[in-house]
Amino acid sequence: MKKTNFLIASGLVSLIVFFPKPVFGAEIKANAENLTTSVNQLIEVKDDKSMSDPERLAKELEARKQVVKDALSLSLKEISSLETSLKALKTKDERVLDFQSSSLEYLESAKTFYEEQSDVVDKLASMDEVKALAQKIKDYRDAGYNKKIERVTNFLLLNQIDGLIATAETRWQKIDSDLKKLERGAFVSPGYFDANMQKAKKYISDATNLGADAKEQILKEFEAEKISAEEKLSLTAASPSEDKAQVQDNTPEIAPKVVNPKELAEASLTNLKSSYDIFLKISQSVKKILQ
DSSP states (O other), rough: OOOOGGTTTGGOOOOOOOOOOSSOHHHHHHHHHHHHHHHHHHHHHOOSSSSSSHHHHHHHHHHHHHHHHHHHHHHHHHHHHHHHHHHOOOOEEEEEHHHHHHHHHHHHHHHHHHHHHHHHHOOSHHHHHHHHHHHHHHHHIIIIIIHHHHHHHHEEEEEEEHHHHHHHHHHHHHHHHHHHHHHHHTTEEEEEEEEEEHHHHHHHHHHHHHHHHHHHHHHHHHHHHHHHHHHHHHHHOOOOTTHHHHHHSSOOOOOSSSSOHHHHHHHHHHHHHHHHHHHHHHHHHHHHHHH
16 A cells, blocks of 8 residues: 555644634724723823823813723624624524523613713713713623623633534544554554544543533523523512512522633633644654654
């Protein structure tokens, strides 16, 4: 059997970029840089002793307004990016569809909130008014926005990882096929790379399981919050004579999270990277064998 028949085996690995493309693209990065610039400009104005107090205060007011405007613009770009990614999800899983629909609904309400605040900024005439608006935005983010955005972002990241896992599985099958050809051609002893291949397979399997666990955690948390919200509405609508304590006793307990979904996603990616490290080592060994 000719060595040239195994040229494909000498290039077993076609490495991929392991960490998925960020959910947020270049446009959001540009907005983030604008926000950083406006914050730095505010600091410069506050520290500028060359101006009179009235002049400095006037410039500080405009600088603060610009920070708020840039922060709002960044949030709106963030929402737009997430909406696009969420709408692109293709699934028949009812739980995922519910999460997708609910998340899009929330993002729409958040967009309305930020747009309303954007319309107000230029009308503010005092430092206190600007600070009050900034606090209002912060309170809104702390009250739920940050948590929901992180959840959606993690879920989208996990869907990107699913694609990487599928690629790794295909790569494993291709390498396994090429190695069997090498064995049949007596270029390597039967089973010479078996331990490496099984280790790589285990890494891919672990990556799959970690990703699935992370998604399940996200969906369970989302569903628990949804149930809690529905029960609160039910209690609000209940008559005064209703036994509210009994209703509250029926609220399901939410198990504490052991590991953050983002940490599980990172662990999944680490396992995938380890599988590709093995593929690379096998490729290097095959090249030496065929020289």
